[in-house]
Amino acid sequence: MIVHRSGTVALIGGADVPSEVMRLALSLGERTIAADGGAATALAYGVVPEAVIGDFDSISDEVRTALPKSVLHPVTEQDSTDFEKCISRIDAALIVGAGFSGARVDHQLAVCNVLVRWPARRCVLIGADDAIFLAPPTMALDLPQGCRVSLFPMGAVEGRSDGLNWPIDGLTLTPDGQIGTSNFAVGPVNLTVTTPKLLVILPVEHLGQVADMLLSNPARWP
Incomplete structure (x- = not known):
């Protein structure tokens, strides 16, 4: 280091x-x-x-x-x-x-x-325009309705979501198959993913909330 x-x-x-x-x-x-x-x-x-x-x-x-x-x-x-x-x-x-x-x-x-x-x-x-980060195992963001929440898999990943217009429950997201761009919030967003492969892309005006979430979130990838 x-x-x-x-x-x-x-x-x-x-x-x-x-x-x-x-x-x-x-x-x-x-x-x-x-x-x-x-x-x-x-x-x-x-x-x-x-x-x-x-x-x-x-x-x-x-x-x-x-x-x-x-x-x-x-x-x-x-x-x-x-x-x-x-x-x-x-x-x-x-x-x-x-x-x-x-x-x-x-x-x-x-x-x-x-x-x-x-x-x-x-x-x-x-x-x-954008803030992009790797989704931690679990995350919660209090995003306004209609806020763009794009999810892009860099490998095969599954998960569950609340507060997205198109939930990801039951889906396997892959870069050469099902992706999750141009989704949007319909309420506070909660996301759980199975593996560190999913990128989250939000409007940059929500950077402060994203930073607070990443700093305080006890769920970490090894």
């Missing part, structure tokens, strides 16, 4: 981060970490990251010289993305990531892959 924190950390990636998204991430993160080229984004917003982790193929010499050498943590192996290099080396109660979505669909898919392969890490990623 490179970063040990008992609270929440903001993790800044190299994709574009609108000012409102950065504000949300920094408002929740007690410390700021950057993934490779995300260091330039952090500095552009006047934030010096506590640590910069990555293979450093996207960080300029100018940014390197602007940072104390003690915060630079190069990881040279090429078998993982910079996001995974960070997730695997940050021990925190919650990671709020910004700058990990954008025009590159392959990058977005790789990020989703990492969320599922590191289920013990509690992480929510935010963009201009």
Whole structure:
């Protein structure tokens, strides 16, 4: 581990981060970490990251010289993305990531892959419109009626739901079969799933409630 924190950390990636998204991430993160080229984004917003982790193929010499050498943590192996290099080396109660979505669909898919392969890490990623996180074994959110609740399986997963317009009870969700996008809340949502394979995508305005749920939820994946 490179970063040990008992609270929440903001993790800044190299994709574009609108000012409102950065504000949300920094408002929740007690410390700021950057993934490779995300260091330039952090500095552009006047934030010096506590640590910069990555293979450093996207960080300029100018940014390197602007940072104390003690915060630079190069990881040279090429078998993982910079996001995974960070997730695997940050021990925190919650990671709020910004700058990990954008025009590159392959990058977005790789990020989703990492969320599922590191289920013990509690992480929510935010963009201009969405907040995305791995569903814990059980969760409850008091969402308004009509709120979009998209469920996307990254592997075979079953579960039960209350408060969704289309319940998932009795279904086996799979990425090449039944999925759950564009579902919506008809009341408070309760969800139970059998395995750490289901991504939940909500409007980003519910980030605060999602963060509170992930921080306080005793149900965890090993």
